[in-house]
Structure formats: C-alpha cells, structure tokens
Amino acid sequence: MTNNVAKTAPTALVDKFGRTVDYVRLSVTDRCDFRCVYCMAEEMTFLPKADILNLEEIELIATAFANLGVKHIRLTGGEPLVRHNILSLIQNIGKLESLKELTITTNGSQLEKLALPLFDAGVERINISLDSLQEQRFKNITRTGNLHQVLKGIDAAIDAGFKRIKINAVILKGRNDDEIIDLVNFVRDKKIDIAFIEEMPLGLIDEHNRKITFFSSDEIKALINQHYPLTTSTATSSGPSNYYQMNDSDSRIGFISPHSHNFCHLCNRVRVTVEGRLLLCLGNEHSVDLKSVIRNNPDNIELLQQTIIDAMDLKPERHHFSLDDEPQIVRFMNTTGG
Numbered sequence: 001m002t003n004n005v006a007k008t009a010p011t012a013l014v015d016k017f018g019r020t021v022d023y024v025r026l027s028v029t030d031r032c033d034f035r036c037v038y039c040m041a042e043e044m045t046f047l048p049k050a051d052i053l054n055l056e057e058i059e060l061i062a063t064a065f066a067n068l069g070v071k072h073i074r075l076t077g078g079e080p081l082v083r084h085n086i087l088s089l090i091q092n093i094g095k096l097e098s099l100k101e102l103t104i105t106t107n108g109s110q111l112e113k114l115a116l117p118l119f120d121a122g123v124e125r126i127n128i129s130l131d132s133l134q135e136q137r138f139k140n141i142t143r144t145g146n147l148h149q150v151l152k153g154i155d156a157a158i159d160a161g162f163k164r165i166k167i168n169a170v171i172l173k174g175r176n177d178d179e180i181i182d183l184v185n186f187v188r189d190k191k192i193d194i195a196f197i198e199e200m201p202l203g204l205i206d207e208h209n210r211k212i213t214f215f216s217s218d219e220i221k222a223l224i225n226q227h228y229p230l231t232t233s234t235a236t237s238s239g240p241s242n243y244y245q246m247n248d249s250d251s252r253i254g255f256i257s258p259h260s261h262n263f264c265h266l267c268n269r270v271r272v273t274v275e276g277r278l279l280l281c282l283g284n285e286h287s288v289d290l291k292s293v294i295r296n297n298p299d300n301i302e303l304l305q306q307t308i309i310d311a312m313d314l315k316p317e318r319h320h321f322s323l324d325d326e327p328q329i330v331r332f333m334n335t336t337g338g
Contacts, residue, residue, distance in 0.1 A: 012069045013308065015280075015315040019267055023072040024065045027274040028058060028086060032079040034107050035143035036129075038170050038199050042143060052274045055089045057294050061272055062093045064304045071100035078274070081110035087117055094122025101125065105168070109145065111153025119160040126157055127166045127195075132176050133186060141175065158190060166193040166254070171220060172213040180223055187251045195241045195254035196220045217255040224253065270315070278308065280315035288314065 013021040031046050032039075053061070062073055073093060080086060081104075094102050104118065105127040111118075118126070130150060132138040138147040157165050167187055171177050180196070187194040198217060221244070224230060230244035233252055241254030271279040276291025288311040290304065297303050 013312050015312045017315075017317055019315070020069075021268055021270055021312065021315075022070050023074070023269045024062075024070050025074045025076050025269060025271045026058060026062060027076050027078065027272065028055075028080045028089065029078040029083040030274050031082055032077055032107065033082055033109055034079065034145045036107075036131075036145075036170075037141055037143065038172065047275065053276045053291060053294075055083075055085060057276065057291070058272075059089060059092050060294060060299075060301065060304065061276075061290060063096060064301055064308060066096045066098045067301070068305055068308060069098075071098070072103070073099060073101075074103045074105060076105045079107050079109065080104060081106050081114055087114070087121055090118065090121040090123060103127070105129070106153075107142075107145065108150035108153035108157075112149065112156045115153065115156035115160040115162075119162060124162065125164045125166070126162050127168050128154055128157065129168045129170075130154070130183070130186075131169050131171075132179055133182050134179070137176060137179075141172075154190065154192075158192065164193060165190075166195055166252075168195050168197055170197050170199055171215045172199065173215040175213060177215050177220075180220055181227055184224055184228065184251075184253065187253075188246075188249045191250060193243075193252040193254065195256055197256040217257040221255065267315075270311075278311055280311060286314045286316055 015021065030052070035042050035044065065073065075086075075090065075093075077083070083089075090102070090104075093099070101124050102122050103125040104123050106129070108128040108130065111126075111128070115126075128150070131141050133147070135147045138145055138150075154165070154167075167183065169176075169183050171180060183194060196217060199214065221230060228246045228249075230246065230253060233243040233245040235243045235245070235252055241256050243252045243254045245252055267281075272290065273279060276289060276294065278288040278290050280286040280288075288307060290307065293304055293307050
C-alpha cells in the first residue's frame with residue numbers, strides 16, 4: 001500500500017460527553033455464508049462491489065484511526081473471512097505500530113484453514129459465534145451453517161495459540177435457552193471464554209417475534225448460578241462485556257446487555273460499515289460518509305483524520321432499544337458490522 005500516511009502525533013478522540021473512543025470495529029464485507037435468523041433475512045441482496053470499500057481504503061481508514069490514538073481494531077462482517085484476499089489486509093493492519101490489539105469476529109466456518117494464518121498475521125484475540133451445539137438446531141438458526149465445520153474451526157483456533165478465544169452466543173427464548181449450561185460446559189472443557197448476547201433489534205426480521213424470544217442477561221446469569229456460582233471478574237476487554245468467573249475454571253463468562261443493562265455511558269467504540277459509513281452508535285443512524293472523503297480526496301489522510309475528529313460531536317449519549325416497537329434501525333447486523 002502506498003498511501004501518504006502522515007506522521008502526526010496521536011490525538012485522542014473524545015466525544016462531547018467526555019468519552020474517549022479508542023476502539024473501532026471495521027466491517028470488511030456485508031456477505032456471509034450463513035443466514036442467521038437474528039442477523040439477516042433468508043433472501044438477502046448484497047451490495048454491489050462498487051459500493052463497498054476496497055482493501056486499500058479499509059487499510060487507510062484503519063491507519064487514520066491508529067494515528068488518532070485508537071488502540072483496538074476489530075474486523076467484522078458479514079463474515080470477514082469470506083472476503084477475497086482478507087489475509088493481506090490483516091497483515092498490513094497488524095503492522096500498525098501504535099495499535100495495541102487486532103481482533104476478529106467470525107462465524108468459524110473458515111477457521112479450520114485460516115486460524116493459523118490469522119495468528120501469524122497478528123490477530124491476538126478471536127470471537128466465534130456459536131448459538132447451539134445441536135446439529136439440526138444449529139442448522140435452523142444459521143439456515144446454512146455446518147456445526148461440525150465450526151467445531152473444527154474452534155479447535156484449530158485453540159491449536160493456533162490465540163491469547164483469548166471467546167464464543168459469542170445469542171440466546172432466544174424457546175429456541176436455544178435450554179442449551180445455556182451446555183454452552184458453559186463446552187467452554188469450560190475447551191478452556192475458552194463465552195459471552196451471552198441479548199438480541200439486537202436491528203433490521204426487520206420476520207422469522208420470529210423478538211419480544212417473544214427475548215431472553216435477558218439476568219435470566220441467563222440466574223440459570224448459570226444454579227450450576228456454577230458466578231463472581232464478578234476484574235477482567236476487562238475493549239468491548240462491552242461484563243465478565244464473571246467460576247471458582248473452578250479459568251473460563252470467563254461475559255454478558256452483553258443492550259436492553260437490560262445499557263452500557264452507553266462507558267461506550268468507547270465506533271463502527272465503520274463496509275460502505276464506508278462511520279457509525280457513531282450501533283443503535284442510531286448518526287453517521288459520516290468516509291468513503292466519499294477518501295474517493296474525492298485520494299491519499300489525503302489528514303482530511304480523513306479531521307473528518308473523523310469532527311464526527312465525534314455526532315456521537316449520541318445513548319441508544320434507545322425497544323422490544324415493543326418496530327425496529328427504528330432497518331439496516332441488518334451484516335451491514336452494520338458485529
């Protein structure tokens with residue numbers, strides 16, 4: 001890559017509520033080889049190639065954020081590992097000297113072959129989506145996924161030696177809530193972590209009624225406590241998980257609770273969609289078009305950085321998710337970036 005990278009001193013990104021943004025989630029594709037029922041519609045129309053950022057543009061955005069003091073970058077999708085030539089992008093971002101941590105979220109389908117190359121490219125932590133350990137149920141939730149393929153990918157990630165591996169599980173009442181303890185036992189056996197996530201009300205989903213299937217973090221925690229008493233952990237990550245620990249295991253159990261325990265006051269994150277929209281909040285439409293800045297001003301990283309700095313004033317104080325109304329945000333998670 002030959003962009004004109006300015007050697008400017010890092011400037012902290014601070015919004016008007018005093019929160020420092022040091023974590024960016026970059027979506028590298030809206031495409032996915034799964035069709036998870038809480039993430040997208042079964043029949044999806046994906047973006048034309050001309051509308052999405054190319055790898056050089058994504059790298060330029062990552063560099064701009066690193067120059068502005070961002071220490072944590074997570075690559076997301078869709079499924080990031082289906083993007084052509086993704087390893088070259090990861091290798092280049094991994095070389096950013098000021099970056100503290102490069103991580104990735106994946107559905108695990110490609111990990112059997114890519115886990116070790118990802119580790120070698122500089123990825124330190126990896127999150128893997130896994131909502132069921134039952135083959136047919138996994139198929140029903142993902143619509144197209146192969147459980148055995150994902151389980152092999154998890155084992156490959158463990159063998160590769162990542163610093164932390166975390167399972168992400170979205171629990172839906174009446175669909176997979178009877179597997180909560182099975183999932184906890186799975187991570188205990190594998191000596192990895194898990195985060196239970198309340199379903200995000202993004203996109204118009206007709207496969208299920210979110211109000212009926214909502215299962216809160218408090219309900220999950222209470223169930224786990226019956227089997228494994230949980231104590232608050234001092235462990236933290238760059239993301240929104242609140243972690244707990246079990247006395248007889250090193251596996252951490254996290255909860256991401258956008259409905260029941262709003263964490264906006266601690267928000268240190270922004271997202272960049274694969275279209276180049278800088279989203280200042282997951283649950284709002286406040287955004288800035290970085291793609292047009294890049295394409296109208298090629299290699300002008302100073303302008304890109306100033307655009308990002310100016311955008312911090314648009315970051316809202318909080319999101320307002322509701323189970324009683326139609327989703328205010330009609331974009332699906334695959335276009336937002338997980």
